[in-house]
Structures are given as C-alpha cells and as structure tokens.
Amino acid sequence: MGKGKRPATYEDIEALPPGWVGEIIDDELWALPRPPTWNLWVMSVLGARLGRTFGVGQGGPGGWWILIEPELHFGRQVLVPDLAGWRQERAPALLEREVPFFDLAPDWVCEVLSPSTEALDREHKLRLYHQQGVSHAWLVDPRARTLEVYRRGTRGWRFARYGGEDVVRAEPFDVEPLELGRLWAPGSMPAPGP
Template sequence: MPVVLSDRIYTVEDYMKMDDGRRYELIGGELFVVPSPRPKHQKVSGRIFYQFENFLRNNNLGEVFHAPIDIVLGKHIVQPDVIFIAKERLDIIGELNIQSAPDLVVEVLSPSTAAHDKKKKSQLYLKHGVKEYWLVDPDAKIVDVFKAGEQEWRWVGTFDQDDILNSTLLPGLEIKLIEIFQG
C-alpha cells in the first residue's frame, strides 16, 4: 500500500480534516491510500456482512458494520472490511466513527493491501484489544481465524469452502463458507 503525504507526522485531527475524495488510513503518523476494492473483494465482504447482519437481526448480541467506517485506535485510524461490536460495548460507537477496538475484525485481502493487513493492521488490532481477527483470502477461498492471546495472536485454524465458520463471540452464528466464496 503506497504511503502518501508522508512529509510530516499526521494526527487524528489532520485525518478528520481530509476532504479530497480519497479514503485513507492513518498508521504511525503516515497516511495510507485505501484503494478501491476489486469486485471479488466486494462480493466476499458483502456476503460476510450479510451473514452477520441476518444473524444479529434475530439475536441481540451487538452491531455489525462494513467499510468504509473509521475505527479510531489511539492515534491511528483504520477501515476494516467488516467489524462486530458486542452489545455491552456499543457505547464506543460515536457519531463520526468507532472510538475503540471492535470485538471482531474481518479483513478481506487484496493484492495491494495483504501485507499491510497481515502485519501493521494486525499488530494494531492486537495491541488495542480486538478479540478475534479473520483474514479472508478470496482468491485462495480460505479464512484464517486468530484469537487474541496475551502478547500475540493465537491461530485458531484455516477454513475453506467445505467448512462452516463460527465464533465464540457470536454463539449460534454459522457461516457456510461455500456461500461466501461461490461465484
């Protein structure tokens, strides 16, 4: 992901004033352009969001959001593809953004952002209290699931289109990955 406007250290306040039509993420004082996702990326992230939304409509466990939405993590701002916030933490939802780490973050990998999502953003999510992290590879048709440990992510497993994905954060949620990756 190319760095832009790295001529100085940018702050959350600087980010909030950005109004040039581009999407950015702010990490370590640098602004990163968030490129438009590919159609396959959009299909997969939309299907994941839809599964969460349908499940949460019938179960009062919290709220789900999808990109673009700003997540403020201290002096950083990121835009994950899909997030879940448990109902007991809904107070982190502000008028302009989410003001703390969501409980679950889903990143759908794109060639231009995969390394960024796997390293920089993953480290931020762990540091700021995300409990569960899903890395979705739409090309390989797999999902890697991680749970927060004390100092690092604990790998739960790799799931493919033959599997049903669930989360301890959302008891009863079952996502048939064949439905996420089809077509």
C-alpha cells in the same frame, strides 16, 4: 517514517481523491483504492449474514453491532476495517453519537485481503488490533478461498485456517455455522497455488 517527514494528519485523508480509502498507521498515510469486486462480494455476504443473525437477531442470537467499513480512531492511528463488530452489552450506546468514527475498539474485525492490502492487513493492522484489545480478527482471502480466524492471546494471536467449501463455526460467531462456499463470488476461480 523518513527523517524530517511530518506525521500524517486527518487532513491528508480528506485530501485523497474520490474512491480512495485513507488510513494513518504509525504516523504514515496509507492510501488504497476501493476494494475489487470479489472483496465487495465477501463484504456484502458476510455483512448481510452476520448482521441479520447477530446484529438484528433474525434467526440467530443477536447482541452485536455489525458495521461495514467503520472508521476507527486509536489515538493518532486511523484504521478502516472491512467489517467490525461490537458486543452490544459492552457498547450499548455505540450508535448514539453523531460522529463519523469510533474510538472504542471493536470486539471483532474482518479484513478481506487483496494483493494491494494483504501486507498492510497482516503486518500492521493485525498488530494494532491486538494492541487495542480486539478479541477476534478474521482475514478472508477470496482468491485463495480461505478464512483465517484469530483469537487474541496474551502474547499474540492464536489462529485457525479454513477454506474452500468448509462449513465452520468461527469465533466469535461460533454458535451458528458459516458456509464458506457462499463467500466466494459466483464463477470466481481460486488463485493458483505456489
């Protein structure tokens, strides 16, 4: 933050034009447009798959609260991951409060990368998720058709990378296979390599 500049507040988020998502990270306002269609597809497919299997336990173990774009408040930080999940045993009353945000760190977050958000997701948000005790983070890149699975370690993240049409068992949902090919929008082409 520049010298003499005031820290961003929640009022700055509320003043954003319709269709924009605001987050406050290190006292700075980050305003981003709504996600592109490929990202919405990934969010929808993952939300439905994980929500059905791990949220309501239909055809799977259940035991999770899986939410799309929850607003997280960590002190002065305000983050909006694309998806997040809390283990119900850790947060049995999570949905009983009638407030539009959560101040309990999730057990899992997922960010769907786009050119406008990748640096923010990788550099700032992953650091904050680790600091807040989030145990697992996923970064999904629909253009490169990759899934990066991060597991919290004492000194940082440990991660594995999968891609294309792989069928994976990705922590913390590794009791059920995940077909990555279903995440990529029909007819979408992978991004060209370097």
